[in-house]
Amino acid sequence: MTVSAPGDALAAPDRPHAWPFLIGRARHAGHRVLVVPDFMADRAAVSALAAAARTADLPDGTARLRELRGLANGPICLVYRSPTARAGDYRLPGDGRLLDETGRNIRLAEGLVLRLPASAVEAIGIDRADLERVHATVAPAYRLFWEREDGFTRQTSRGLELSTPVGRGGEPIRLQRDAPWVAKSDSGMPVHPRPRQPETVAGYGPGRQESGRDQWPETQRPETQWPEMTVARPRRKRLLFAAGAAVAAVIVLTVVLVGHSRAPVTPHALPDAALTGFCDAVNQGSAVHAYGFLSAAYRQQMSKAVFNAQFFPAAGKDESKVACTFTAPAMSGNAADSTIFVVSPGHSRSTWSAHLTEESGTWYIGSMARNAGGR
Amino acid sequence: MSATVIIVIVLALAAFGFRQSKRAGSTGSEPAPDQVTLLMLGFQGSGKTLMLASLFKHFRLGGPYGITLLTDDVSERELEQLIDKIQDTSNNDLPDSTGLGDTRAWRFTVRVLGEDGNTADALTLKYLDYAGEYAESVSGAGTGEVDGEFLSTLKSADIIVGVLDGEKIRRLLVDGGQGRVAHELDRLLRLLVRADQRSVHLVISKWDRLKDAHGRPFTLDQVVRQLEEKSAGFRDFRRTPKFGRIRIIPVSTFGRDFIDVLPDGSTAKRPGAQWRPMNIDLPFYCTLPDILSGDIALMAANAKPGSTTQTTVSRDRLAQVTLGALAMADIALKISTHGFALTVPFSAITARVRARLAAPQEHRQPAVFGTRDALGRVLKASYSRSEAFDKDPSWKIHPPVEAGQP
Numbered sequence: 001m002t003v004s005a006p007g008d009a010l011a012a013p014d015r016p017h018a019w020p021f022l023i024g025r026a027r028h029a030g031h032r033v034l035v036v037p038d039f040m041a042d043r044a045a046v047s048a049l050a051a052a053a054r055t056a057d058l059p060d061g062t063a064r065l066r067e068l069r070g071l072a073n074g075p076i077c078l079v080y081r082s083p084t085a086r087a088g089d090y091r092l093p094g095d096g097r098l099l100d101e102t103g104r105n106i107r108l109a110e111g112l113v114l115r116l117p118a119s120a121v122e123a124i125g126i127d128r129a130d131l132e133r134v135h136a137t138v139a140p141a142y143r144l145f146w147e148r149e150d151g152f153t154r155q156t157s158r159g160l161e162l163s164t165p166v167g168r169g170g171e172p173i174r175l176q177r178d179a180p181w182v183a184k185s186d187s188g189m190p191v192h193p194r195p196r197q198p199e200t201v202a203g204y205g206p207g208r209q210e211s212g213r214d215q216w217p218e219t220q221r222p223e224t225q226w227p228e229m230t231v232a233r234p235r236r237k238r239l240l241f242a243a244g245a246a247v248a249a250v251i252v253l254t255v256v257l258v259g260h261s262r263a264p265v266t267p268h269a270l271p272d273a274a275l276t277g278f279c280d281a282v283n284q285g286s287a288v289h290a291y292g293f294l295s296a297a298y299r300q301q302m303s304k305a306v307f308n309a310q311f312f313p314a315a316g317k318d319e320s321k322v323a324c325t326f327t328a329p330a331m332s333g334n335a336a337d338s339t340i341f342v343v344s345p346g347h348s349r350s351t352w353s354a355h356l357t358e359e360s361g362t363w364y365i366g367s368m369a370r371n372a373g374g375r
Numbered sequence: 376m377s378a379t380v381i382i383v384i385v386l387a388l389a390a391f392g393f394r395q396s397k398r399a400g401s402t403g404s405e406p407a408p409d410q411v412t413l414l415m416l417g418f419q420g421s422g423k424t425l426m427l428a429s430l431f432k433h434f435r436l437g438g439p440y441g442i443t444l445l446t447d448d449v450s451e452r453e454l455e456q457l458i459d460k461i462q463d464t465s466n467n468d469l470p471d472s473t474g475l476g477d478t479r480a481w482r483f484t485v486r487v488l489g490e491d492g493n494t495a496d497a498l499t500l501k502y503l504d505y506a507g508e509y510a511e512s513v514s515g516a517g518t519g520e521v522d523g524e525f526l527s528t529l530k531s532a533d534i535i536v537g538v539l540d541g542e543k544i545r546r547l548l549v550d551g552g553q554g555r556v557a558h559e560l561d562r563l564l565r566l567l568v569r570a571d572q573r574s575v576h577l578v579i580s581k582w583d584r585l586k587d588a589h590g591r592p593f594t595l596d597q598v599v600r601q602l603e604e605k606s607a608g609f610r611d612f613r614r615t616p617k618f619g620r621i622r623i624i625p626v627s628t629f630g631r632d633f634i635d636v637l638p639d640g641s642t643a644k645r646p647g648a649q650w651r652p653m654n655i656d657l658p659f660y661c662t663l664p665d666i667l668s669g670d671i672a673l674m675a676a677n678a679k680p681g682s683t684t685q686t687t688v689s690r691d692r693l694a695q696v697t698l699g700a701l702a703m704a705d706i707a708l709k710i711s712t713h714g715f716a717l718t719v720p721f722s723a724i725t726a727r728v729r730a731r732l733a734a735p736q737e738h739r740q741p742a743v744f745g746t747r748d749a750l751g752r753v754l755k756a757s758y759s760r761s762e763a764f765d766k767d768p769s770w771k772i773h774p775p776v777e778a779g780q781p
Contacts, residue, residue: 023475030419030508031475032518043519050520054476082474102420102542103641104472154518184523272707272718280709325684328705328718328727 016114016124017159021078022138023053024085024108028101029149035138037113038156039073044183046154048076052181053109055082063111063126065175067118070183077121079175080111081131089135090143098146110138118177127163128171134160271329271336271356274363279324282342287312295357295364310350310370311342326354334358340368409498409695409746410482413662414528415578416566417538418514418559419507422580424470425628426538427481427504428457429652430659437488440756444483444500454481464644478505478524487749495749498696500659503528514562533666533694534574536658537567541581541625542636548601549588561608568615573672574665575618578658582625584636595625599772622661623772624764627653660760663696663753668725670697675721683720690715699750704731729758 019037033046040049048071056064058081068076083089085098085106092098098106112134114121137157145152274293281290287308294302323343329336340352350370357366415423431454434444446454460468483500509525511517529535539560547556567575579585585593603610613621630651634642670693674686690698690710701708704727707718719727732755764770 025419025472030511030517031472031506032508033475033520043521046519047521050475051478051522052476053474055471055474084471099641100420100472101640102472103467103637103639104469107471107474109474109476270707272705276707276709276718326718328707331705 016116016162018079018112018114018130018162019159020111020134020137020157021049021053021080021113022108022110022141023050024110024142024145025100025106026146026149026152027099029145029152033154034145034152035141035155035157038158039115040076040113041154041156045071045073048181048183049078049113053078053080053111054178055107055109056080056176056178057082058176061128061171062174062176063131064178065118065121066178067180068183069180074115075117077114077116077118078111079114079121079126079131079173080109082107082109084108085142090139090146092143092146108142110135118180122175122177124162126173126175128173130162131173271331271338271358271363274356274365275326275329275338275340275354278365279326279340282311282324285312293365295359295366298364298366298368329356335366336363339371409699410501411498411534411662411666411694411696412501412503412528412532413658414503414532414535415538415658416510416529416535416563417507417540417580418511418563419472421507421538421540422626422628423507423538424457424473424504425461426580426626426655426658427502428454428461428470429628429655430502431483432458432650433652433656434659440752440760441488442497442753442756443486443488445486446481446483450481462650464646464648467641467643469642473504473506475506475508475520475522478503478509478522480504480524480528485749485753487744487752489744489748489752493744495744495746497746497749497753498699501528510566511562514566516559516562529570532572534576534658534662535567535570535572536624536661537563537575537577539563539577539579541579541583541585541627544579544598544602545581545585547605548585548593548598557606557608560602560606564608564612568612568617573618573669574662576622576624576658576661576665578624578626580626580628582627582653583629583631583634585625595623595770596772598625599623622657622761622764624654624657624661625770626655626657628655654764656760657764660757663700663757664761666694666696667700667728667754670694671721671724674717677714678721679714682716683722684718685714685716686721687714696750699747700728700754703747703751703754704728728754732758 019039020035021033021037022035023031023033025031031050033050036046036049040046048068052066052068058064063079063081066078066080068078085108087094087096087098090098100106110131112126112130114124116124137160141155278290278293281287281293287304290311291299291304291307294307324340326338326340329338334357336356338354338356340354341349342352343349352368352370354365355367356363415426417423431444434442437443445451457470460470481502481504483502485497485500486494487497488494503525505522505525508517508520509522512519512521513526513529543556543559547560579595579598585598587593603613630649630653632645633648633650634644636642673692674688677686677688679685679687690708698708701717701724704724706724706727709716709718717724732751
């Protein structure tokens, strides 16, 4: 069903046109788009209209202006108000505000859709009479929705001719501009039109035979094509990021390799890291590396041979299956204690109480005592 | 040889960095660090906006745990106005229903107020307020309008709380013959089953209205038993293995004796009544322990064969909150090319975290109340509050349901 404004007529091409819309709810039936411009009857455009028309608390004589970008229909602007629904405004029985089933006020979104960018709409200006005409156009639809609730079928609107500045005697409406609503692609990225705008306020006549499709008569087709839509891709950013990662990797590798050639142990700022490094070395069968995690003082007490015999009893055999784990260290000032478990299949499990100490910001195993009861 | 190795590693890192940034660029809405998203999934009129206001009110002044929610000045002002509107009993004004164009992501910094005037921010909480009609559309009802931000949050939320409208539940239990309510319940539960999240709970809103035909308040046990009798869908949902144990939390945004429901369904505030929301904080306190246990389960499910500490899950799949909890409990994490290894078995992580939370704070130098401490406080409060609810006899459900039980 298509709603028409009183006094609709084919317009001269130089007069701007606008399409009424209405969003609202009834007592039980939830919010929905009740009246939609005929060229926006597809699902995506209906959802866009619903999402863009956010509730606006505005003083009298003011309407919200919001541009919609990224739609297939081209740049669209909404000019609307968010009235609290009152029975008398829609010729419904009763008095006062209409309430939903939980007793809440019902706010509507009632206004115009123009196929223009916001700057052009501001240049045209909207009159109070235009909005009153919108209300007269959509009010019957709301009344029907209130009565039928979920049985109501969405209606489409045809373009109506806006009053021109010359012909206006009424009160201009102040337009309060909202941030643009931007359609998002499936990837979540905004859909950016190329920055081309119509140079003139085109007179878009009704001339369309079918709702939901942009059927411009050839004689009235604007010279400016609708902007193409492109999806922003931060390709350059990705290349820069990758290049940065590569350079950083080269630097880190250089530092590690140079450092490794001078000292067997990389300094560890936390006891966890020292224990992790120690166990990794044991698990990999690297006795020399593991020995390097002992403090200098402890290395004086425990020779490499003794250390190897304790932790690498299967030297030359299947060392790779040694499993070293440890408990999280309990901190106490600049010392920490942990328990180290060393297990190798076919050999005894040994448990060690390890005491770690910090020396100039680096943690080492300062002593280890084997616990009784290993298998 | 070593030059070849270096070149291969550099190329691999470059490719990895390229892939990571491509992934970051493709979503268009990466979560901020340490952000937790809580989605209250409910249909129109179920109370989502009121829960937002109640939640903010609850955490306004810190309370015994010293946890407060901070937001930007504009949002703060709007929320204060919302609170003023609700608690003003000189009129019956309540917030309007959320319109289709009013989807809004509220972002709060969860700040902990420590001793001696110290404060630290633990994490960011995102709460999406939206028209329930969008949830109905996704469930297959309604008129088909869709909202991208709602869909995106439905996919990415850390925890989803299904909101069962208490007033409709009451009608189902007391008035009977409410086929529409039962169907609506099934549709909501179906949304939860379809969701990817493992952390799901149920809230019964408007709990203050759940009274039998004689005006006696229902117990939670009674409500759950009767729902299972009247709704096969609800019964099946409670036994779905996917979720493990589902909490059912009665919530009243108004609390007792604040609102009267009139015969026509509208509400009237009692003059001079005090607004005391009930259990409104629980969905928030369930969030962090659930995120942690969910990530532990993820790690364990992807454990390397024969290992209880190594997993093939990549570190960036873990929530920042989980990483923070591991660090707080001094559980080291060693990253490899195919996942990472922890210094404790997966099964011991929760115990370790909780032991750490329970231990007296050690004196380290310097003593600084930082983000890790704040996160620890919030975690501690979360465990404490959620366990207090679980143990409260007034919220006990008989018998408790184990996932997978017939």
